[in-house]
Amino acid sequence: MIISQQKPLADxxxxxxxxxxxxxxxxAKCATVCKSGGEEEVWQMQEALISSGKSVTGSVIIDEACHxxxxxxxxxxxxxxVDDADASLVMACGAGIQSVSAAIPKKTVAxxxxxxxxxxxxxxxxxxxxxxxxxxxxxxTAGICPVTACPKGLLxxxxxxxxxxxxxxxxxxxxxxxxxxxxxxxxxRIANLAESVPPKxxxxxxxxxxxxxx
Amino acid sequence: xxxxxxxxEQKLMAGSFVITAEVCPPKGCDCAAFIRHAEALSGMIDAIxxxxxxxxxxxxSPLAASALLxxxxxxxxxxxxxxxxxxxxxxxxxLGAAALGIRNVLALTGDHISFGDHKEAKSVFDLDSxxxxxxxKSLAAGVDMSGKKLEGTPSFFAxxxxxxEAEPFELTLFKLQKKVAAGAGFFxxxxxxxxxxxxxxxxxxxxxxxKTIAGILLLKSAAMAKFINKNIPGLKVPEEIVxxxxxxxxxxxxxxxxxxxxxxEVKPHVNGVHxxxxxxxxxxxxxxxxINN
Ligand code: SF4
Ligand code: SF4
Numbered sequence: 001m002i003i004s005q006q007k008p009l010a011d012x013x014x015x016x017x018x019x020x021x022x023x024x025x026x027x028a029k030c031a032t033v034c035k036s037g038g039e040e041e042v043w044q045m046q047e048a049l050i051s052s053g054k055s056v057t058g059s060v061i062i063d064e065a066c067h068x069x070x071x072x073x074x075x076x077x078x079x080x081x082v083d084d085a086d087a088s089l090v091m092a093c094g095a096g097i098q099s100v101s102a103a104i105p106k107k108t109v110a111x112x113x114x115x116x117x118x119x120x121x122x123x124x125x126x127x128x129x130x131x132x133x134x135x136x137x138x139x140x141t142a143g144i145c146p147v148t149a150c151p152k153g154l155l156x157x158x159x160x161x162x163x164x165x166x167x168x169x170x171x172x173x174x175x176x177x178x179x180x181x182x183x184x185x186x187x188x189r190i191a192n193l194a195e196s197v198p199p200k201x202x203x204x205x206x207x208x209x210x211x212x213x214x
Numbered sequence: 215x216x217x218x219x220x221x222x223e224q225k226l227m228a229g230s231f232v233i234t235a236e237v238c239p240p241k242g243c244d245c246a247a248f249i250r251h252a253e254a255l256s257g258m259i260d261a262i263x264x265x266x267x268x269x270x271x272x273x274x275s276p277l278a279a280s281a282l283l284x285x286x287x288x289x290x291x292x293x294x295x296x297x298x299x300x301x302x303x304x305x306x307x308x309l310g311a312a313a314l315g316i317r318n319v320l321a322l323t324g325d326h327i328s329f330g331d332h333k334e335a336k337s338v339f340d341l342d343s344x345x346x347x348x349x350x351k352s353l354a355a356g357v358d359m360s361g362k363k364l365e366g367t368p369s370f371f372a373x374x375x376x377x378x379e380a381e382p383f384e385l386t387l388f389k390l391q392k393k394v395a396a397g398a399g400f401f402x403x404x405x406x407x408x409x410x411x412x413x414x415x416x417x418x419x420x421x422x423x424x425k426t427i428a429g430i431l432l433l434k435s436a437a438m439a440k441f442i443n444k445n446i447p448g449l450k451v452p453e454e455i456v457x458x459x460x461x462x463x464x465x466x467x468x469x470x471x472x473x474x475x476x477x478x479e480v481k482p483h484v485n486g487v488h489x490x491x492x493x494x495x496x497x498x499x500x501x502x503x504x505i506n507n
Contacts, residue, residue: 161447
C-alpha cells in the first residue's frame, strides 16, 4: 500500500492561492487506510477550506485514484461540479493526483505527501519493508530486505556503526544485518552471508517505470 | 600508474610496526594549517589518513588534500566513502588518485548523511565498502566495472575499516572476510578500549592475511566522550573511561594518559596504531613516544 500523509493546511492554501472554488478528490484505497484522503478527511478538508474563506463545489472519493480510466469516468460523472471549481485538490498519492491532473485541464493541487510503499503493522502503524528495487534479493537474505531495512541499503553485511545489533542511525531499530543474522540462527533459513554480493543493477529500475503485460 | 609500493605499505609488509594518524582536511580551500599539521607529524608517523567528509560534514575533497600532502612529501592514506559518489564518480576519483601518485586507499561505506551538516542531501551508496574494494581490484586489473579496458593501469594499497568491539562479532566477521577477499591488505580499526576484544579480533583476522592497525582515540574531557557516544557512529567510550576523565582535575592530561596507556596495551597484538587526535594533533608526538618506548 502507498503510505501518504496530509500536507499542512497552510501549504495547501498557499498552493491554492487565488483559486477560490475547489473540487476535492479523495481515494477509497490507500489514502483511506492512511487516514489522509478518505471520506472523513475529505469532509474535514472541506470544512477547513470553507473556514479559510474558500468555497467547495463538491467532492468525490474514487475507488483507487491511481486507476486512470476510473478517475476519468468518475470525474465526468460530476462534470458540472468540476467545471465550477477553479482548482481541484487531490487527497491521494502522487499517482492518484496525476490521474486527476491528466483528466482535468484545470489547476490541480496536491493535498498529500506520498511517503513509501508500506506494510500495515496494525491500524495506523505502517512500516516500509520494500523499496521496489526492481531485482528482489529476499531469497538470499533470509526473507528480510537489506535494501530497505538498512538506511544505506548495504548488501554485504553491517556497516561500522552497528553495535549490539542496533542501527547506527536509530538506536531503537535493529540493524538490518543483525535481523538477517538472527533470523538465520533462529529459523535455519538460508542467507548468503559469506559471499560477496555484486553491486545492484539499477538499470532494472528505469525511471519512469513501465510495464505492459503481454 | 607506478606499481611502486608506498613506504607505508613496504613497512607494514616487512612486518615493522607502523603508526598512522588522522588529520581532517579543512572546510574551505585554505590547506595551509592542514599541511603544517601533517608536515609536523610526518617525521614520526608513517602515513596520514585524509578523511572524506567525515561524519558526513562537508569538507575539501580528500583527493585534493591527499595530493597536496604528497606534494609536501607526506604520505597520505586517501579515505574514500560510498556515501557521496556513485560508481562512476568512485572510479574517476580512484583513477585520479592513481594519476596523482596516491596509492594508499581506505575503502569505507561512510557515515550516514543524517549525522552531518547537510542532512537534507541525498545519500548515494551505489556501492558498499566490499564492492568498492572489488572495484579497486578490477581497476588494478586494467578494466573498469563495466569491463572496459583502461588506458594505464592504476595500482592501490587497499585498506578497510573494522570495528572489533562491535557485537555480534561473528556477523561483522563475515564482512571482514569479504573485505580481505576483495583485496583489503590492512584494517584500520575503530577506537579500541578493550584489549580482550581486540585480541579476539586479531585472532580471527590474522589467518586472513590482512594487517591490523588499531585505532586509538584521544579524548579531551568526559563531556567530549559523552558527546562522541551520542553523536559519532561506531565510537563507544566505555563508562569507566568516561568516569576516569570526569574524576580528573586535568581532564585533557588524563585523556592523553589514557590514549598512551591504550596504545601501549594494544601494541603487542597488532601491526600498527592509528591515532585519532580529534583536533589535538599537537600532542600526537607524546602518544608516539609512549608507543616507541
Ligand atoms: S530486495 Fe527489497 S526492495 Fe528489492 S524488491 Fe525485494 S523487498 Fe523490495
Ligand atoms: S547499522 Fe546496519 S542497518 Fe544501520 S546503517 Fe549500518 S548496516 Fe545499515
